[in-house]
Amino acid sequence: MKTPINRLDTAIKKLYIAFNNNTLHPECCKQCAVGNILDHSDAWKHFSDEHGSTTLNYVGRVNEAFGKRFNGYTPSELLFIEKTFLQACGYQLPLDFKNKKPENPTDKDVLFNGLQAVIELLCKLDNSPDVMDYTKLFENLKTKTCQPKLTHL
Template sequence: MNTTSKRFDKALKKLYAAFHNKTLNPENCKQCAVGNILDNNDSWQYMTDLHGSKRLNYVGLVHQNLGRRFNGYAPIELLTIEASFLEGCGYRLGKTYCHKPDYYKNQDILFNGLNAVVATLCELDGVKNVMDCSSLFDYELKDDFNLQHA
């Protein structure tokens, strides 16, 4: 049984609401994945110098080294969450650039980003991905594959 943390449950509820209310936007620091997790606050953006970067700047390092948490997440975790959202939405992230794709507001693309974020949230909490449905289709392979071709 997967037991999730309070931070995970709260984050998932906020992201679910944002997705269905069409207020999930990778180009708005208050409406992106982390912006929604942080109650539509954009102060987290000052912890890095580049949109989509997983590298903390001086401000981010100070918060990280002081052990600060924002709705349960450390600064480096927030940057990891946001990078996974952007990558899931089709952004190309580099050390010095962040290239946004066309149609980044398309609901299908936003769902892909949301799916990536949920996988990251699960990984951060050390639980199995709650969006993974592969076990529903799990089946036992037959020893003799050639039987079906006989």
């Protein structure tokens, strides 16, 4: 029996591919974090009246009430993912031409900040350890001390 692919793994893979293929763009509903998770669909944008808001509108509430999931995520989870991505990229929310935004929204550092925040959130949503947490790599170094070998002459 083939096991279903985990939504976390699928979402991370899609975001990783988008980041590396330069198809991750915070201001495009089909290329943002959620747009990429939903296979370049912009249907999710109809769940809220403002881009970057986590308040579900009528369409969002109906979909949520019926238990509808989009690639494994509820409408409220999708809005929270998008909010997290935009904030980590440096946007003032809700997204509006008057509000603060990054000078270059497709700068790799800006996108990496957004990507890192979204992956951390996705891991929390699935009660999984943060795959972007690099501190574990250095824990062994903290516990092991370098002791130089002294030789007597």
